[in-house]
Amino acid sequence: MVQPAGVVTASLSRAGWYPVSSTIFAAPKVVCAASGPAALAILESGEAVDLLFTDIVMPEGMSGYQLAGAARRLRPGLKVLFTSGYAAELSEHDGQSMLRKPYDRRELSRAVRTALDALVASA
DSSP: OOOHHHHHHHHHHHTTOEETTOSOOSSOEEOOOSSHHHHHHHHHTTOOOSEEEEESSOSTTOOHHHHHHHHHHHSTTOEEEEEESOHHHHHTTTTSOEEESSOOHHHHHHHHHHHHHHHHHHO
16 A cells, blocks of 8 residues: 555656655755654644645544644644545635645645745745
C-alpha cells in the first residue's frame, strides 16, 4: 500500500521541493507528519515551517481544520493549504486555500507556490 504522505513527498520532489533527508540543500524542504498530533509536535519543536499542507480527513481523531486551528495558535499567520477528495468537506470552508483530489504534480506545485506567494505578499 502506498502511503499518501509518500505520494505527496514524491510529487513535491519532482516539482523541485525536497524532503529534509535529501542531500540537496538549495531547494525548500518538505517535513512529513503521519498525523495531526505529530504535525503539532513538529511545530512545537521550532522546526521552520512556511506552509502547512493537510488533508481535511486524517487519522487519530483530528481533522485538518482542527490541526490548522491548533497550528495557527502556535504560529499565528501560518499559511495552510487543505486538500480533500470530498466535495462536501471543501464547500464547508469557502475562502480557504483548497486543492481538490485527485490532483497532479503540476496542480500540487501550483497550489503550493500560490500559498507561499501569498505568504511573501502578506509579509
